[in-house]
Amino acid sequence: MxxxxxxLEKIKKQDPHEFEFHQAAEEVLESLEPTAKKHPEFVKAxxxxxxxxxxxxxxxxxxxxxxxxxxxxxxGYRIQYNNAIGPYKGGTRFHPSVNLGxxxxxxxxxxFKNSLTTLAMGGAKGxxxxxxxxxxxxxVMRFCHAYMLELFRHIGPDIDVPAGDIGxxxxxxxxxxxxxxxxxxxxxxxxxxxxxxxxxxxVRPEATGYGxxxxxxxxxxxKGLDFKGKTVAISGSGNVAQFAVEKVNQLGGxxxxxxxxxxxxxxxxxxxxxxxxxxxxxxxxxxxxISEYADKFGCAVCYIGESVWDVIKNQGLKIDIALPCAxxxxxxxxxxxxxxxxxxxxxxxxxxxxxxPEAVRVFKDNGLLFxxxxxANAGGVATSGLEMSQNSMRLSWTRxxxxxxxxxxxxxxxxxxxxxxxxxxxxxxxxxGANVAGFLKVANAMLAxxxx
Numbered sequence: 393m394x395x396x397x398x399x400l401e402k403i404k405k406q407d408p409h410e411f412e413f414h415q416a417a418e419e420v421l422e423s424l425e426p427t428a429k430k431h432p433e434f435v436k437a438x439x440x441x442x443x444x445x446x447x448x449x450x451x452x453x454x455x456x457x458x459x460x461x462x463x464x465x466x467x468g469y470r471i472q473y474n475n476a477i478g479p480y481k482g483g484t485r486f487h488p489s490v491n492l493g494x495x496x497x498x499x500x501x502x503x504f505k506n507s508l509t510t511l512a513m514g515g516a517k518g519x520x521x522x523x524x525x526x527x528x529x530x531x532v533m534r535f536c537h538a539y540m541l542e543l544f545r546h547i548g549p550d551i552d553v554p555a556g557d558i559g560x561x562x563x564x565x566x567x568x569x570x571x572x573x574x575x576x577x578x579x580x581x582x583x584x585x586x587x588x589x590x591x592x593x594x595v596r597p598e599a600t601g602y603g604x605x606x607x608x609x610x611x612x613x614x615k616g617l618d619f620k621g622k623t624v625a626i627s628g629s630g631n632v633a634q635f636a637v638e639k640v641n642q643l644g645g646x647x648x649x650x651x652x653x654x655x656x657x658x659x660x661x662x663x664x665x666x667x668x669x670x671x672x673x674x675x676x677x678x679x680x681x682i683s684e685y686a687d688k689f690g691c692a693v694c695y696i697g698e699s700v701w702d703v704i705k706n707q708g709l710k711i712d713i714a715l716p717c718a719x720x721x722x723x724x725x726x727x728x729x730x731x732x733x734x735x736x737x738x739x740x741x742x743x744x745x746x747x748x749p750e751a752v753r754v755f756k757d758n759g760l761l762f763x764x765x766x767x768a769n770a771g772g773v774a775t776s777g778l779e780m781s782q783n784s785m786r787l788s789w790t791r792x793x794x795x796x797x798x799x800x801x802x803x804x805x806x807x808x809x810x811x812x813x814x815x816x817x818x819x820x821x822x823x824x825g826a827n828v829a830g831f832l833k834v835a836n837a838m839l840a841x842x843x844x
Contacts (some may be wrong), residue, residue: 395425413500424827441837449472458531466521473503477506480514504766505769511801536567559685593778593779603775605715606802619644622644630675646664647664656682684818699722722747739760743765778798
């Protein structure tokens, strides 16, 4: 049995219920088997065994008062996975589905994603099973303050720098940062995704969506193609999806789908101009449902209870490019087969691990350009790293400067993936290349530190 297979078997026995973590670990470890053969020093130093285990897992209760004055209790987490190349860095997710297995998968992926950016950031993730949907601003504020009352002791600008994720946007970051600043009497870059008035960076809200489209554009360019005239399917309707729509429109493509947890809308005319602005207002200000888009614009069809990928499979929608930007495992094998059948040539993951292993196999077997999340959606954490740099220097870069840096980082990530894949005889395999390129930098740093 190979080194990586033994490790995978061990973690499945240790934590049999952490299915998302097993999935992420298996995908990475399978890619890393050739590195074990080429680098016996990694095997001797047990780098593979050490990188699969988080440095620490912090779990805590979060008591808070709702608007009725009743005490509610949620569970909070912070998983500090690996800080070999920089302070721990990773998002904070507030969603009822949050559990240890999901956060371990996200934190593990974050190690390699952060490494690919070439910025000095380690991997981490955190969050709570708290659901901000349906809560008042006052309830969200009280929860965020209570969450930070425990988290503050575990983070810092040179220790661990959390950011947002599903359920955690500018509002939540503001509340958490306010409490952190109050407790520590310290104004530092300890959270990213902050408002512009208190240390945030231009282009940070746009970064994950923009970066995903930039990465897809780089993949298309290897085939002499671009977004002009292409029909694009995007899932989700949150921050990542919104700005992916915006950037696709700027590059000449036409986005025809968006969704949320309750329904999918299809607009054959394209979600552009005022329609794109309406989605941003609907989701960010009104906090409404995507089905309201169909009520607003008669040209759209709403499919209740179906995901974007269900609709593509069931309705036979023809699309050229798919950008999954909702959540993990949203595209299964049957969805992937439908995408291939309906003409898709490129898939770039805007969310974390949205494609199941079966779906990834279908994409690769059929020769689609496939950008895995740790590479394609690294723009968000890359710009968080740029926010950290600006905070450290006490200055702000222009929108043009940040966007240019983001584009440069995504181009470099794309090149790193291709280069690593070619060196190991897997030319054009972005999944393999992303895993290996991200791993080698971290592994060499761990090796240099000795057995710590």
